[in-house]
Amino acid sequence: MPTQVIVLNGGSSSGKSGIIRCLQAILPDPWLATGVDRLIEAMPATRRSPESIELAADGTVIVGPEFDRLQEAWMAGVAATAGAGARVIIDDVFLGGAGSQQRWRAVLDGLDVRWVGVRCDAEVAAGREIARGDRIRGMAVAQADMVHRGVVYDLEVDTTHTESIRCAHMIVARL
């Protein structure tokens, strides 16, 4: 059975989005891309902080029960899209480490999934956060290691010294 879902997990500014655009460009079939940023955009503008998700000034992210509930439903939708025959690439930030992976495992049960860890040296990611200009400073460092705790991967890539396109080719070689 061909791979139906690719999950990329990595901290903020680790390079997930660039890799995904490369994957979509080099994979022969069309893959849909989605991720937690798309969920946040789908939420009411006024709910993007207080009760739901909160981006503290130091870059830490606090997630509330309302966000959790919507995220759970959104995850079910992503799984259903894949189950209905569309190949899907998901990018996420496993703030809960192994626990976050467990939630996805439950929801993606029965689908053929590849788990990819996207690592980047914390200092380099912090520099890229500045170069992007639109990110809250501190997220890259705060999340660099945390999101990988206890997570099990089929493959890990490291963008510190490897370009997005090469990381994408390494992932494709493992499908």
Add this chain to the structure above:
Amino acid sequence: MPTQVIVLNGGSSSGKSGIIRCLQAILPDPWLATGVDRLIEAMPATRRSPESIELAADGTVIVGPEFDRLQEAWMAGVAATAGAGARVIIDDVFLGGAGSQQRWRAVLDGLDVRWVGVRCDAEVAAGREIARGDRIRGMAVAQADMVHRGVVYDLEVDTTHTESIRCAHMIVARL
């Protein structure tokens, strides 16, 4: 049972997005917003035209079999998100008129859905298309009536002379 899904159908530049942001702002619970533009963004950049969706120079849209297949899977995902407990507002452009509604009906079966038609005088929509600046000219006029053919609504709003926020309040009054 409370409404779980609101579907807004209307031509390009008829004012759907503005109404949705108002709905999200005034509804007491958080509703997720999605729509066909999100599906197109999820597709590979290189697939956004040829085989899948094509935006002709005169504003007509040609949809191919590959786009159809991905859209079907994406629709199943949206339905699953609503089925899993998240309230969802969908905006779509029913290029197939009644046939497009039938596809959504099948996929949303079992959910409590409100169907809302968003109308706008073709000439006014054409002017707003120019004011937006980032749309292909001609889509507003080409789609203004076409997308409503044979579609059955719970409520219709007309943005020609009514502001988005008022349209949103009219929709909320009917939930």
Add this chain to the structure above:
Amino acid sequence: MPTQVIVLNGGSSSGKSGIIRCLQAILPDPWLATGVDRLIEAMPATRRSPESIELAADGTVIVGPEFDRLQEAWMAGVAATAGAGARVIIDDVFLGGAGSQQRWRAVLDGLDVRWVGVRCDAEVAAGREIARGDRIRGMAVAQADMVHRGVVYDLEVDTTHTESIRCAHMIVARL
């Protein structure tokens, strides 16, 4: 001598940008569009608030001495572009009313300028602010009347009941 500069002044969400895109579309010659939002984007991301410009939670805007100094230099640049032969449409929010106009008058001295006031009923503008979704609530109401105090116009348009494209045609008729 043909008009070289059009200045549009109006509060937040009064509809300036839409009118400008329409003006650029219907005017036979190419006009460059610029405005205070472009200046803010040109500033360092980290300077977009504290010392320079501050968007208070209630939508009021506090402008500091550093912002003033950069704005003055930017205004000189816009005037020089027009002086060098490019026709320019400027949109601004005259937080200082007549004083803001005086600053532009000084800098645009010697150029043929048309002053256009863009009005919108405060309540309607507040609704459009919600429909845009990316604006701080309260700016539309706070600025609706304030920015026009003591300002002298060649022409005023009101977007409350008039579409952007019609406002643009009214402005073109007066060039």
Add this chain to the structure above:
Amino acid sequence: MPTQVIVLNGGSSSGKSGIIRCLQAILPDPWLATGVDRLIEAMPATRRSPESIELAADGTVIVGPEFDRLQEAWMAGVAATAGAGARVIIDDVFLGGAGSQQRWRAVLDGLDVRWVGVRCDAEVAAGREIARGDRIRGMAVAQADMVHRGVVYDLEVDTTHTESIRCAHMIVARL
């Protein structure tokens, strides 16, 4: 006299924008950032191609006389902004090589300018072009060497193996 203008020249996807955001973040004073992309955005949507600038399918750029004239006026404006006391970072793509630099030299006459060449291996830039997803394929390769022909720099940086933030620190060290 302190440096008043920094000009960064490099091909598409060579990394200019990231370096500029880093420069703005680390320089103690506020610097305004502008560049040819801002000029293109200022032009009428309908003029962004035919008579003015044309992006061919293979990534080559054809610039017409109308674009030239507007660019000349815009350059005069940028110089006037710097002359009026705002420090300015300009990013450009010297499609005319030494000739493009000569145009800027003439316009920036009397100001203290630092010329920075931003290089990137063509193949690496092509990969980053794919990772960005919103660029026409082929521009990175087509421009990689061409834009540097005959241009004289105070400093050259190479983003092939050096992060934006490090390049920015190298530039600051030379002011």
